[in-house]
Amino acid sequence: MDNVRTHYRTHSCGELRMEHVGQSVTLAGFLENFREVGANLGFLVLRDFYGTTQVVAETEEMVKTIKALNKESTVAVTGVVRERDSKNPKLPTGDIEVVPERIEVLGRCRHNELPFQVNRSREADETQRLKYRYLDLRNPEVKNNIILRSQVVAALRASMIDHGFMEITTPILTASSPEGARDYLVPSRKHPGKFYALPQAPQQFKQLLMASGFDKYFQIAPCFRDEDARGDRSPGEFYQLDMEMAFAGQEDVFAVLEDVLPPIFAKFGTYNVASEAPFRRISYLEAMDKYGSDKPDLRIDLTVTDATHVLSGCGFGPFEGNTVKAVVVSGFEGTRKQIDGICNEVEVQSGNKAYWFRYDENGEIVGGISKFVQPIKDAVVSALGLEKGCFVGLTAGKLLTAQKTAGVLRTKLGNFCPNHMDKERYEFCWIVDFPMYEIGEESGELEFCHNPFSMPNGGLEILKKAAAGEVDPLSITAFQYDLVCNGVELSSGAVRNHDPEIMLEAFQLVRLGEDDVKSKFPAMYNAFTYGAPPHAGIAPGVDRMVMLLAGEDSIREIIPFPMNKNAQDLMMGAPSFVTQAQLDELNIVCTKKEEESAE
Incomplete structure (x- = not known):
């Protein structure tokens, strides 16, 4: 039986400094690169988890040994540390190099060509990166x-x-x-x-x-x-x-x-x-009205303004009978091509069009839908508080559609205008008082908006009023909250509904009776009947x-x-087919199978 080494290195590839000069060391790592200068001179870059070290081959035999290895092979290098003549101040180990006495191959890379250059893997196609993720992860x-x-x-x-x-x-x-x-x-x-x-x-x-x-x-x-x-x-x-x-x-x-x-x-x-x-608290309704989003990026100083009263009757078809929202941008210097690009991005992301005009330095309404706005210029300037040189982006539709589209437009304009966005900071806020219920897009019926186990503002009394038709269920808010940072929803949370009577009433409004609640949530319902403390959380x-x-x-x-966008693990080949014996053991019959991929 071969002897198995118990110690592969005395130091890591990011550890050696001037104080180690003259010492005999052993390093182990991946062969990142080898630059041959002559038959008896070459420079090897050895990389491990901790960094890189330069190894200098100064004999013909050593150069041949290294040349025979493919990049990314793992090797152990034993040699003496010396001071470099040409130092590299960009590297922690840039003052020293190792002159090898022995190189041992620990794991040979058997591929002459790699799927991508490891140190530039982020430039590679994502499919290749995910398929060869173990190589991608070698990139520091x-x-x-x-x-x-x-x-x-x-x-x-x-x-x-x-x-x-x-x-x-x-x-x-x-x-x-x-x-x-x-x-x-x-x-x-x-x-x-x-x-x-x-x-x-x-x-x-x-x-x-x-x-x-x-x-x-x-x-x-x-x-x-x-x-x-x-x-x-x-x-x-x-x-x-x-x-x-x-x-x-x-x-x-x-x-x-x-x-x-x-x-x-x-x-x-x-x-x-x-x-x-404390982080800023913004109600859901205020966030939608002012920012067009329940996860606003507060690094952007732009806000959404309601323009329905002044523009819905201007004669422009998409505005007729709809809510109209405006985003006013001072100091906007975008070209017509850039404006069209922003509007196209808004439509792709939101599924709805954005419109625009400018109030130029001469006090004229120009560009975009200006011919509809010009006749009511004074009213529009006053209503939107326009100053000369302003750009005005517009959205229209039912209230929520106009708001959400304006929110996308606001973000796009903020990202485009450096004078309206301070990118290099983290801006947190709490979005509070979410609606308890909403009308489901698919069902067209009342559904829970967020977490069904949230405590409604107003407790049992407000739910009973909604059940009796005295209160619109859509007006009920809940002790639900989101933590938002830079336009990204970091978490949702809520004060929980810990009272089974309130729970039953809340579910009753979405057509789930006591038997439904007991069958769907038996443990929680039963536990709460034994006296549960008020509680709250987030994630x-x-x-x-x-x-x-x-x-x-x-x-x-x-x-x-990570998986790719289609929920596939290209490295492991998941999801994958299983054997008929496995299916039989689980009493499962497959009625449809995806065609085998050639990949």
């Missing part, structure tokens, strides 16, 4: 995001413990429940025809912990939702800092996060400036938080092994 720039993630999670955990929270893990295999997204289902072998579900969030379990007498709970919780991907949301699974507090209300939750998050953003953030506690998304801290636009850049 990519690796550093994962290191940041680890550090942030450790800091979050330490801070929560310091604030008196207890870390408790909750089940991964649980029951399916209607929580707003599609479940991932897991068939039960022992119970044919029945399925577990992967938790969309530990919502019910953490509330049950409060009913069990635990006071402050948290965990870095994995959550599973069968949702489509987007820039700030990974398909399949994500992680959140899940927390819940007994005998607590909205302000108690706010106080904890306003104490936990600012130091972490200050320490790990790309930007040096962040909101200080900031860890992935989104790290994305903001790293200054990345895509959430996949801060996840070690």
Whole structure:
């Protein structure tokens, strides 16, 4: 039996300095590059997790040994440290180099051509990056995001413990429940025809912990939702800092996060400036009216103005009978081509058109829909408070459509105008007083707007009035809140409905009776009948938080092994077909199969 080495290195590739000159060392790492200068001279760059070190081959035999290896092979280099003649001040190890006496191949790369250059992997096609993620992660720039993630999670955990929270893990295999997204289902072998579900969030379990007498709970919780991907949301699974507090209300939750998050953003953030506690509180209705979004980017100083009263009757067809919203931008210097580009982006993102005109330096209405505005120039200038040189972006439609489109337009204009956006900062705010109910887009009937377990403002009394037709259910707000940072929703939370009588009344309004509630949420309903404490919680998304801290636009850049936009793991080949024997054991029949991909 071959002897197995127990020590592969005396130092890391980021460790050696001038004080090590003259010492015999052994380094181990990946062969990043080899530059041959002559038959008996070459320079090898050796990289490990901690950094890089230059190794200088000064014999023909050593040059041949290195030349025979493909890049990214792992090797152990034993040699003597010496001072470099030509130092590299950009590298921590740039003052020294190692002259090798022996090079041992530990893991040979058997590919002459790599799918991409490791140190420039971020320039490669994303499909290739995800398929060869283990090579992509060797890129220090990519690796550093994962290191940041680890550090942030450790800091979050330490801070929560310091604030008196207890870390408790909750089940991964649980029951399916209607929580707003599609479940991932897991068939039960022992119970044919029945399925577990992967938790969309530990919502019910953490509330049950409060009913069990635990006071402050948290965990870095994995959550599973069968949702489509987007820039700030990974398909399949994500992680959140899940927390819940007994005998607590909205302000108690706010106080904890306003104490936990600012130091972490200050320490790990790309930007040096962040909101200080207390974060600004903005009601949902104010956010939609003023910013056109329930996750406004407060780094942008632009706001949305209602222009319905002055423009709905101007003769422009899309404005007739609709709500009209305006975004006024001073000092706008965009060209017609740039304006068209912004309007096109708004339409792609919102599905609705944006319109515009300018109030030029001569006091004239020009461009865009100016021919409809010019006849009522004085009224428009007065109503919108225009100054010469202003650009006015416009949206129209039913109230919510006009608001949301204006919100997209505001963001696009803010990003385009450096004088209206201070990008290098973190701006937090709380969005509060969300509607308890909404009309479902597909059903056309009353549905819960956010979390069905939230406490309504007005409690049982307001729900009974809604049931009696005395109050419009759509006017009921809840103790629900979102934490927003730089236009990204970091988390949703709520003061929970811990009273079974209020719970039944709340569900009754969405056509779910007592039997439905007991069958869908048996544990929570029953637990609350034994006397549950008032409780509240929230769950900031860890992935989104790290994305903001790293200054990345895509959430996949801060996840070690992300899926692609189609919820596929190209590296592992998931999802994949299983054998007929496995299906038979689980009593499952496949009625439709995706065609085998050539990839």
